Amino acid sequence: MTARSHRRPLLSLAALLxxxxxxxxxxxxxxxxxxxxxxxxxxxxxxxxxxTGTIATCKRPRHMVLTDGGRQLLVACGDSGQADLIDLAxxxxxxxxxxxxxxxxxxxTPDGKTLYxxxxxxxxxxxxxxxxxxxxxxxxVGEEPEGVLVSRDGRTxxxxxxxxxxxxxxxxxxxxxxxxxxxxxRPRRFALTPDGSQLWVTNELGASVTVIGTKDHEVVDTIRxxxxxxxxxxxxxxxxAMSADGKRAFVGLGxxxxxxxxxxxxxxxxxxxxxxxxxxxxxxxxxxxxLLVANGLSDDLTIIDVGAAKALKTVPVGRVxxxxxxxx
Numbered sequence: 322m323t324a325r326s327h328r329r330p331l332l333s334l335a336a337l338l339x340x341x342x343x344x345x346x347x348x349x350x351x352x353x354x355x356x357x358x359x360x361x362x363x364x365x366x367x368x369x370x371x372x373t374g375t376i377a378t379c380k381r382p383r384h385m386v387l388t389d390g391g392r393q394l395l396v397a398c399g400d401s402g403q404a405d406l407i408d409l410a411x412x413x414x415x416x417x418x419x420x421x422x423x424x425x426x427x428x429x430t431p432d433g434k435t436l437y438x439x440x441x442x443x444x445x446x447x448x449x450x451x452x453x454x455x456x457x458x459x460x461x462v463g464e465e466p467e468g469v470l471v472s473r474d475g476r477t478x479x480x481x482x483x484x485x486x487x488x489x490x491x492x493x494x495x496x497x498x499x500x501x502x503x504x505x506x507r508p509r510r511f512a513l514t515p516d517g518s519q520l521w522v523t524n525e526l527g528a529s530v531t532v533i534g535t536k537d538h539e540v541v542d543t544i545r546x547x548x549x550x551x552x553x554x555x556x557x558x559x560x561x562a563m564s565a566d567g568k569r570a571f572v573g574l575g576x577x578x579x580x581x582x583x584x585x586x587x588x589x590x591x592x593x594x595x596x597x598x599x600x601x602x603x604x605x606x607x608x609x610x611x612l613l614v615a616n617g618l619s620d621d622l623t624i625i626d627v628g629a630a631k632a633l634k635t636v637p638v639g640r641v642x643x644x645x646x647x648x649x
Contacts, residue, residue, distance in 0.1 A: 323526035330520070334494055350367035350606050350607070350611075350647060350648070351365065351366060351373075351647070351648050352364075352367055352613055352645055352646070353394060353645070353646045353647075353648065354613075354642050355384075355385055355396060355602075355643045356382065356642055357381050357382065357383060357640070357641040357642075357643050358381075358638030358641045359375075360377065360378060360379065360381065361375040361639060362375060362394075362407075363577040363622075363639045364412075365622065366379050367520070367606060367611060367624070367647070368611075370634050371564040374412075374639065375639070376413075376605060377414075378396050378405045378407065379396070379398035379400075379401035380397050380399070381401070382396045382397070382643070383396075383399055383643045384397045384427060384643070385642060385644050386427065386429055387646060388433050389433065391608055392410065392647060393406055393409060393415070394406075394409055395407075395436075395597075396426075397420060397426070397501075398424075398516070400425060402421055402423070403418060404417070404420050404424075404427070404436070409543075413632070415522075418451065419442070419449075419454060420431075420436075420438045420447065421438065422440055422442055423440055423443075424439070425438070425439040425440070425467045425469075426439050426467055427439070429468055431446050431471070431473065431474070431477045432475070434451055435448065435449070436450075436451050437469050437471060437478050438469065439462075440459075443459075444461065444466060444482075445459040445460060445461055445462065446462055446469065446480050448460065460496050460497075462480050462489045462498065463482025463484060463489065464483070464484035464485060465482060465483040465484045466482050466483070466489075467508075467509055467510070468508065468509055469593065470497065470511040470513065470520075472513070472517065475493060476492070477490060477491065477492065477493060477535075478490075478493055479491070479511055479520060481508040481509060481510070481522065483507045483508065483525075484507075485501075486503060486506050486507065486508060487501045487508070487523075488508060488522055488531075488533065489501055489502075500538050502538055502539075502556070504522050504533075504540070505522075505524025505526075505530075505531050505543065506524055506525075507524060507525040507526040508522050508524050508525070508531070509522075509559045510523050510559055510561050511523075511561070512562060512563040512570060513535075513563065514563060514585065515563070515566065516567065518534065519532055519533065519534060519585075520533040520534075520535055521561060521563070523559055523561050523572060525557045525558060526557065528546050528553050529545045529574060530544045530558060530561070531543050542588050544588050544590070545591065546572070546574060546577075548574060548579050552604045557577065558574055558581075559602075559612075560573035560603040560615075561570070561603065561605065561640055568585055569582060569583065569585060569591075569613055570582075570583040571605070573601050573603050573614060575599055575601065576598075578599070578616075579593045579595055579596060580594045580596055580600055580612065580614055580625065581593055594625055594631065595632060595637060596614040596622050596623040596625070596632060597618075597619035597635055598617070598619035599617040599618040600614050600615075600616055601617045601642070602642065602643050602644040602645050603615075603645065604644075604645045604647050605626050605627075605647065607649045608649065611627060612625040614645075615634075615642035615643060615644060615645050617641050617643065618641075619635075619640065620635050620637060620638070620639065620640050621635050621637050621638055621642070622642060
C-alpha cells in the first residue's frame with residue numbers, strides 16, 4: 322500500500338468530523354429564575370425562549386449566585402433560612418447551608434469559601450464558612466439590611482441598610498464597619514463597574530441610583546429616573562446589572578414596569594423599555610445581547626434585545642419571580 326493510500330482514510334475522517342461538528346447545535350443558554358411562591362426554580366432555554374422544566378428547592382427562593390466555576394447554583398430561601406446548593410448537571414440539591422432568620426441577599430468571596438448574608442430582622446450580616454456551613458461571625462449594621470456585595474479582591478464587603486438609607490463599608494479582615502455612606506431613600510442592590518472604580522446603588526424610594534467612588538467611598542453622582550405617565554412614587558429601582566464592558570447599566574424600575582438603559586460614562590438614561598409588572602431582578606447572557614427581567618407582580622419574565630432596546634417576548638415563569646441567573 323502506498324503512502325498516498327494511507328492518507329485517504331485520515332482525510333475522509335477529518336472531513337467527517339468537521340461535518341459532524343458543524344451539524345451539532347450550539348450549546349443552549351439556560352436561565353434559572355427563582356419563584357418565591359412556588360418554592361421552585363423555573364428553567365428557561367434562551368435559544369427557544371421556552372420553559373423546559375422546574376427544580377424543586379427550599380421555601381421562598383430568592384437571590385441566587387453561581388459557584389464552583391458555574392457548575393453549581395446557590396439559592397437563598399427566605400422562609401427556610403437556608404441556602405440550597407444545586408448541582409446544575411443533575412439539577413438536584415447536594416447540600417443545605419444555614420443562613421439564619423430571614424436571609425435577604427448574599428455574596429461569596431472570590432475563592433468561594435466564605436459567604437456574607439444579610440439577615441433583615443436581626444440587622445446583621447452573617448459570615449458563613451461554605452465548606453462547614455458554620456456561622457463564624459455576625460456584623461451589626463443598620464436596620465433592614467438587604468444588598469450585599471464583596472469587592473473583587475475580597476477585602477471589602479458592601480451592605481445596604483434600607484431604613485437608615487446607608488451603605489456600610491466593611492473591612493473583611495477585621496469584620497468592622499469602616500464607613501457609612503449616606504445614599505438615597507431605601508437603598509437595595511449593588512453593581513460594580515468592571516474596573517471596580519464605581520459602586521452603583523439602587524434607591525427604591527428615591528427613584529434613583531447613587532454612584533460611589535470606591536477609592537475614597539464618597540458619593541460621585543445621583544442618577545434620577547422619570548417615566549412618562551408614572552408617578553414618582555411608582556418609580557422604584559431595585560434590580561441592577563452592569564454590562565461586561567462597563568459602558569452600560571440596566572436598572573429595573575419596579576412598579577414603573579420599565580427597565581432603564583443608562584450610559585455609564587455620561588450617567589444618562591438612553592432608553593426606557595417596557596417590561597412586566599414590577600420589573601425586578603435582572604440577568605444578562607454572556608453575549609450581552611439579551612437582558613432578562615423578572616416581573617414580580619405579573620409572574621413572568623421579559624426577554625429584551627439589548628442592541629435594539631426592545632422587548633422580544635414575555636414568558637410565564639412561576640409565581641412571584643425574584644432573581645435571574647444565566648448559565649452558558
